[in-house]
Amino acid sequence: MVVTWTVAADWSLRTLTLKVPTRVADRLLASSSVLSCERGAEAAPAEAVSEAHPGSLRPGVFDDTAVFDRQPVTLAHLRALRTYSYAADQLYIVFSTSGGAEVLPLQTIEKRVEQGWLGVIVAGASDLPESLLSPWVKEATPASEADEGPHFGHDSARQDDSSGADLGLAGGDQAAVRRVHGERAKEHNLRLLAMARGVPDLRSLDTGRSGVLSVAVWEGLLTPGPLDLTPFRAPSTDRWRRGSGLPLGVLGPVQIYATNADPACEGKGHSPFCRHTRDRGLAQSDDLLSVSDLPVRDDWDWCSKCGGYSARRLTDTQLSYYRAAHRLHDIAGQLDDEHTYRAPVEPEALRKRLDELKAWEPGGHENVNWDGRWRWREVVGDLRRRAESNRLRTAP
Secondary structure: OHHHHEEEEEOOOOEEEEOOOHHHHHHHHOOOOOOOOOOOOOOOOHHHHHHHOOOOOOOOOOOOOOHHHOOOOOHHHHHHHHHHOOOOOOEEEEEEOOOEEEEEEHHHHHHHHHOOOOOEEEEEHHHOOHHHHHHHHHHHHHHHHHOOOOOOOOOOOOOOOOOOHHHEHHHHHHHHHOOOOOHHHHHHHHHHHHHHOOOOOHHHHOOOOOOOOOHHHHHHHEOOOOOOOHHHOOOOOOOOOOOOOOOOHHHOOOEEEEOOOOOOOOOOEOOOOOHHHOOOOOOOOOEEEEHHHHHHOOOOOEOOOOOOOEEEOEOHHHHHHHHHHHHHHHHHHHHOOOOOOOOOOOHHHHHHHHHHHHOOOOOOOOOOOOOOHHHHHHHHHHHHHHHHHHHHHHOO
8 A cells, every 4th residue: 555655745746755665666666567656865764764754654554464563553644544545534443452343433533542542443444355345236236226215114015025125234235325326436335334234333433524424324224214013012902003912032132223212302203314304314412222122112202204213224134033023913914803804815825824934033043042932932823723713714
């Protein structure tokens, strides 16, 4: 990385002055070099360069030096990075003995260094392995171009495997590039998306600087609207709001972000994409809940336009459970005697679907007593008994 040997820059002439080791100088001055370089003053040994410019960008700070040899980043390094790199304001993987491996915006790194933080920069978004990124970019981009747009939550009329697809990770991939023009811009968004997905609290990515994460990247991280949690409500006599009493299971820990999640505070709760928040994405001042917090109270004051919050995008296991729960809830509705407008249910097909749903297991945790497993199977068993009762009652 040439910038690590930069000691001066003249942007009016588009010229950088470098002090480099002899081997690097030979490569830059060779006829095969893609850069136009001229020999300046007498070259100095690399050690002398480091001593003469202790705050300069030396190898081991931002370049591809082995991680073992990385040098702690300083304020001088970060200021130089802002000066020499047009794409400095992005996300970085950093490592420190105090915080371990983290993903941080550049401004957050600067604030920490000012407070005495000692750490190294491991990689930026542009450094992510091409072997992983290229296939992913190709897969996400064509799908986004063919997509007609997001579909909120769950469509009870759809029983195929694409129901709720806009809530999952793949839907996030498409959202991050859907309204972005240019292949490089799309790839950049996906690189930032990949970096941000491992961050425990997404609010930490808000630095108050515009442009670090675009709204498209936020859309890749969060659902376009609230989750449809009807299947997880308690059974009731209200035909429009009654649920099936299913356990939240793997959906319980899913993060919920809202501008205001306290009904006691003035103002409704909005999602980061609500027009009332000017589509700003997440802010550090937003509230963080989990899906398991929602059933605890019934006085949430959510915005009627956006639904009040956005959830962190569902993993494949969480999306699979969300779909299975809605299918089970749909079957319960089909068996409800009051819903006479529903089409007749073929008993054998219904039993087969219930057997498939009873066997649902979280991916990678087969035969494990996952949270809610007992209640899940109890609901399935009750529906099977109702289905059999209906079959006997309608049999000729």
